[in-house]
Amino acid sequence: MKLQVSSSPHIGTKLTTQKIMGHVCIALLFPTIAGTVMFGIYSFVVVLVAAASAVLAEFLYNKITRQPLTVNDLSALVTGMILGLNLPPTAPLFVPIVGSFFAIMIVKMLFGGIGRNFANPAATARLFLVLSWTGFMTNYAAPVDYSQGFWKAFVSGFTKEYVTSATPLTALKGASGAVPESINLLDMFLGRIGGSIGEVCAVAIILGFIYLMIFKIIDWKLPVVYIAASAVAALVFYKNGWLFILPTLLSGGLLFAAVYMLTDYSTSPNTTIGRIIFAAGAGFLTVLFRRYSGMVGGVSFAIVLMNLTVPLLDRIIPKPFGYVKPKKEAARG
16 A cells, blocks of 8 residues: 655645635625615725726736736735725725725735735725825715615715715714713614725624634634724723723724734734734724824724734744653753
8 A cells, every 4th residue: 555645734625715715705795785875886886996906906916927817816806895895985986996006016916925915905005095195085974865865875976965974983082981972883783874885884794704604714713802802992991991892893994804804814823822812912902092092093003013913923832732841851960
């Protein structure tokens, strides 16, 4: 009998990168549909342009550098969709185009492509856009009013007839001791608030999370620890912090980031202890930035900062099963 000896890993899986990214794309349809319903068809076009631009950017990079085409793995499509859903529903179309090209060409491909990027491409691109076009990136619209006529409301983004709106995070920024009356938890849960396209509807995000868990695409520890750490941080940083837990979790894209951004395979640790530290650190930093920094949000900053710690966290390797620490030899006299 002939034995074949090979190096690890020895456990295979039918899940390819393309299949994994395909499942993520399907899960992203939940917040995409919810955002389109809340803000009209223009918001869908923003997401579509971001996704198409990301795929085009990777295609052009492959052609320019004469590398094999990698767009078929769908990772660029996922990056573009996540970035688009992180944009305000009023963003000019050049914003998702520039952001997607930055995410793919600079953050992803220049560092070697999928699996080699140092930080989450969508989160990093969003930071770049916030620093470059702060006005566009902080101009949020209120959900459209269908009582004025369905078609008029649905195309309001194209006709510039939308109503600008402050986000719940803006109200929370200066709150102390009591949650502002303008914050309605039911509206935050259903998506009837101002914000980025994909962040407003908690129901849609939860449905996406359930879908990804059913198909075992993401590790539940990352989003759960991140959300738990954010809740604890709210207790610590706010007076009467227990009142601020739900408003903190339901605002500012925290749930969206927990499900779709923090769980990125390439920029999260490989070990269990590393993942717990990574997610807890991101949750703590998110609320810290919201409470004490000049920025209203903080999710993308927290994720990118924790992405930079991943190489260090991957060095925290548990002891192998059955390992016994050798005894020290007695000193010779």
